[in-house]
Amino acid sequence: MNGIGETQIVIVLDEQPNWYVPGSRLSGRYCLRPSAGDALRAVELSLLWYTVGQGEEDMNVHHFQRQAFEESSGVELALIDNADRWYPFESVLPNTPLSYDGVIVKIRWCVRIRVFPVRGREIVVEQPFRLGNVPPAAMVVT
Amino acid sequence: MTITDTARHDRETLDLDNPFSTRRLRPGAGPFHFGPGQSAERLLRRLEVLGWRAEIVGPHGSGKSALVEVLVEALTRSLPANRQRLQKGRCAAPNESGQVGRIAGDGRSVNEPLPVMRFGLGRGIRQLPSDWVRKLTEVAGRNRVPRPWREVVRRWQYPLARAPWKPAALLVIDGFEQLGWLARRRTIRGVRTRRAGLLVTCHRPTGLLPCLVTMHPEWETLWQLVCRLQAGTTARIEQDDVTGSFVRHAGNFHEILCELYLLHERRRISSRMD
Numbered sequence: 001m002n003g004i005g006e007t008q009i010v011i012v013l014d015e016q017p018n019w020y021v022p023g024s025r026l027s028g029r030y031c032l033r034p035s036a037g038d039a040l041r042a043v044e045l046s047l048l049w050y051t052v053g054q055g056e057e058d059m060n061v062h063h064f065q066r067q068a069f070e071e072s073s074g075v076e077l078a079l080i081d082n083a084d085r086w087y088p089f090e091s092v093l094p095n096t097p098l099s100y101d102g103v104i105v106k107i108r109w110c111v112r113i114r115v116f117p118v119r120g121r122e123i124v125v126e127q128p129f130r131l132g133n134v135p136p137a138a139m140v141v142t
Numbered sequence: 143m144t145i146t147d148t149a150r151h152d153r154e155t156l157d158l159d160n161p162f163s164t165r166r167l168r169p170g171a172g173p174f175h176f177g178p179g180q181s182a183e184r185l186l187r188r189l190e191v192l193g194w195r196a197e198i199v200g201p202h203g204s205g206k207s208a209l210v211e212v213l214v215e216a217l218t219r220s221l222p223a224n225r226q227r228l229q230k231g232r233c234a235a236p237n238e239s240g241q242v243g244r245i246a247g248d249g250r251s252v253n254e255p256l257p258v259m260r261f262g263l264g265r266g267i268r269q270l271p272s273d274w275v276r277k278l279t280e281v282a283g284r285n286r287v288p289r290p291w292r293e294v295v296r297r298w299q300y301p302l303a304r305a306p307w308k309p310a311a312l313l314v315i316d317g318f319e320q321l322g323w324l325a326r327r328r329t330i331r332g333v334r335t336r337r338a339g340l341l342v343t344c345h346r347p348t349g350l351l352p353c354l355v356t357m358h359p360e361w362e363t364l365w366q367l368v369c370r371l372q373a374g375t376t377a378r379i380e381q382d383d384v385t386g387s388f389v390r391h392a393g394n395f396h397e398i399l400c401e402l403y404l405l406h407e408r409r410r411i412s413s414r415m416d
């Protein structure tokens with residue numbers, strides 16, 4: 001569970017293996033717990049990979065879904081205010097790129113939730129996971 | 143159903159991710175460390191005093207690009223200083239995007255944001271795009287000097303820079319020294335005739351623009367940065383490492399942080415194998 005200010009976001013993966021097999025199904029759900037009075041404009045869910053390291057960064061979104069809350073649809077906002085509401089997601093993982101823990105570059109997979117409140121800055125929460133079982137790199141001392 | 147402990151994953155990711163990686167160091171990723179008595183508001187005020195044309199001088203890796211990022215961000219967001227100016231009736235309120243409008247009284251819509259055109263030179267790029275003048279004209283529009291002042295300038299040779307004006311746009315050039323002597327002069331002239339502002343970074347004073355600030359790489363700043371980056375992770379870089387690297391690379395933050403990245407990786411892998 002993560003919280004910034006009073007808004008809390010929980011990401012739950014249905015299964016939690018040490019690593020996911022490429023081509024397998026990843027499913028889960030997320031829950032938003034804004035404090036009373038907080039209104040949300042939209043929530044975006046991305047299943048993506050990105051690189052971390054010394055050089056230029058790269059990233060790609062494999063799966064994306066957006067949940068928009070219209071200002072007029074008071075029912076949606078009221079539901080969020082009063083009780084936890086879970087939003088499911090599901091996607092078939094690709095074959096590549098596999099998670100990799102290198103020295104110069106690392107490849108990370110994650111489920112990222114981006115919340116856009118009506119007021120204030122957006123909130124981003126990530127749930128990392130591993131795709132494939134590539135062993136981490138070892139540094140060669142010359 | 144297994145509830146995933148997001149906080150635990152975050153800790154693991156933080157520990158796996160090198161604190162000196164690009165994503166943690168890119169301009170805007172963290173707060174900028176200003177020198178004593180400096181702030182974004184003060185520098186913007188000084189930029190205004192200098193006629194919206196100035197240069198940020200400093201050696202390679204001293205934080206010029208990071209400072210530009212902070213200033214551009216401050217220009218396009220609602221700063222306390224801007225709000226204060228708003229109360230004085232000099233500046234427009236931020237629009238829906240949070241951008242600050244131009245000064246009222248120049249005959250324009252006060253809620254228009256100040257457009258910023260930004261170019262980064264270096265890494266093989268040694269000239270501005272060929273259509274930069276057209277683009278600047280598009281965003282700046284016809285921001286002409288008010289007629290009475292045009293007369294004053296023409297008759298009395300009054301310096302144009304002293305005429306009361308506000309830029310219609312701000313051109314930001316990171317790596318101004320990459321341009322040749324003639325190209326620099328052409329750029330300044332092009333910006334001046336379009337009544338836009340110009341903010342550049344360069345390694346040495348060009349002598350063509352007033353200096354907004356001179357950047358000096360300092361050990362204390364570097365150590366504070368290292369401490370901030372390592373906060374929440376397993377600290378693998380000690381004070382001695384920073385001192386040695388600072389001396390070896392003569393204060394070049396880029397080179398120092400590259401070295402610390404590799405040192406951090408080496409120690410992380412060693413600790414994993416132990």
